[in-house]
Amino acid sequence: MKQPPLPLEEAQARLLALAAPLPIERVDVDGALGRYLAEPLGARRTHPATDLSAMDGYAVAAGDMAGPWQVIGESAAGHPFTGEVRAGSAARISTGAVMPAGAGAVILQEDIARDGDRITLTGEAPIPEDKHIRRCGLDFRLGTQVLTPGVHLGPAQIALAISAGHSHLAVRRRPRVVVLDSGDELAIDFDSCAPHQVPASNGVMLAAMARALSCEVERIGPVPDSMEAMAEALDRAGEADVVVTSGGASVGDHDLVRPALLAWGAALDFWRVAIKPGKPILVATKGRQLILGLPGNPVSSHVTAYLFLLPLLRALLGAADPLPRRIRTRLAAPMRAGGARREFLRAVWDGESATPQTVQDSGALAPLAASNVLIDRAARAPAAEAGDTVTVYLLENGGIA
Known part of the structure; x- marks a missing residue:
């Protein structure tokens, strides 16, 4: 039968x-783009490795927020200040630069007036005081699992892997x-x-x-x-x-x-x-x-x-979730009642609602090429009106998140 x-x-x-x-094979990070991680990925370093400034401004001692201050040096990205900041002194600091010894706050440069090496507060001091500091380990610490097996390795994941100290990644053949x-x-x-x-x-x-x-x-x-x-x-x-x-x-x-x-x-x-x-x-x-x-x-x-x-x-390839992604959205135009089988209708989704293509013939490629979603309709679905909620599959990027 x-x-x-x-x-x-x-x-x-x-x-x-x-x-x-x-x-499983190991490939360099460039070759891993678009594939799926095959093993847990642990951080080989702490990031940031030390306290950094999140803004351009002046590093001052904790509790010393009123000023005035004497500028005694500068900490630039890649070029840390080797001295120590104490009450009444400050160091010019740039985004991404190492916080000098003794510094506990960064006052934004737009809140400061400078006359030679003397600076005064003209705006608001940061609240809390460490608001503009990226603390050591803010992103992750040595040994932390930063990526799980089966994750899709897009540009952000590749950047994270490099930041965590990895030049090669385990992926499936x-x-x-x-x-x-x-x-x-x-x-x-x-x-x-x-x-x-x-x-x-x-x-x-x-x-x-x-x-x-x-x-x-x-x-x-x-x-x-x-x-x-x-x-x-x-x-x-x-x-x-x-x-x-x-x-x-x-x-x-x-x-x-x-x-x-x-x-x-x-x-x-x-x-x-x-x-x-x-x-x-x-x-x-x-x-x-x-x-x-x-x-x-x-x-x-x-x-x-x-x-x-x-x-x-x-x-x-080892994807944790290999099935395509579905979302719920509104219908932008009416749809007739469904047939005896579950249907997948080509449609255009503008981010807020989906409009079914007029032509749904299985030999018509032009409506397919113009579509970015498939509307998922249950067998014998009743007629639907504009504004009704429907489930759609995202065609772009193969339907992955």
Whole structure:
């Protein structure tokens, strides 16, 4: 008996259960950008390593806030003052400079009048006195865990790792991905694309999505609709961690992905998910290899890659939370009642509300390219009005925070 299509969350959970993180390697911090930390990261130093000024001004002794003061030196960033500040004396100090010995406050330069080496208070003294001081260890101390395993290594995380004393980071090996698009209707020569053909865009699109996650990607295809051609293409993918096919995953006479995979020795885990677009999605395994069969319609291929391929690759890379990010927002325009399947509608989100695209056909790329969110609509959802709350997936940056 044919099994019904799986609910989205069950299908994602089954796929991710197959995805053991890849082996750990150590790379320099530049090479770690965009990947996921594989081990806890502890600070090898205290930061700041000593008390620093947070503003430009004058360092004075604690409790000596009325003035006047005699300027006895200067502490600049990278060039600390070697003397000591006492009552009645002050040191000129710049942002990021070391607080001189004896100093307990920084008075802003705009609150000071200077005449030669004599300064007087003309504005407000800081309250509390150490308001403009960055205390030693304000950011982190030696031995503190500054980053947790599975965190995405963006520019801020890379800067933090360097500040904590690390030049190399533990990450997972880059997944090797083979993208295989199939179909006699696909034209690789766009200048001679006949009316019965379409440009082969899916392979490029899927490869770009995988490369955005720091994967090593090889494209094969377009592959003709024959068992022989499909078998040859699959044999070329023998070293891949992930094989992604586009097209041929449905039930038509020319949909050869399933029989070709079975003949190749792959074991089918599940086929068909109760979503629109993208119902005929397929997941299979062959040894350590994971195979993801996506629909051929370009929007269906993109949506299913967003919901399945990107989470799979993040899981292999060791992401703590590989699923795409969802938020709640308001609807900017009415929506009709939903259909029998859960739908993902292309829409434009302006930061306050989402406007569904007028055209939702699974072959229409222009509305997809103009969208930055997918509206998640439950099966048989009632009609919605402008102002109603909806859940959306963020398409930008692959949906990660």
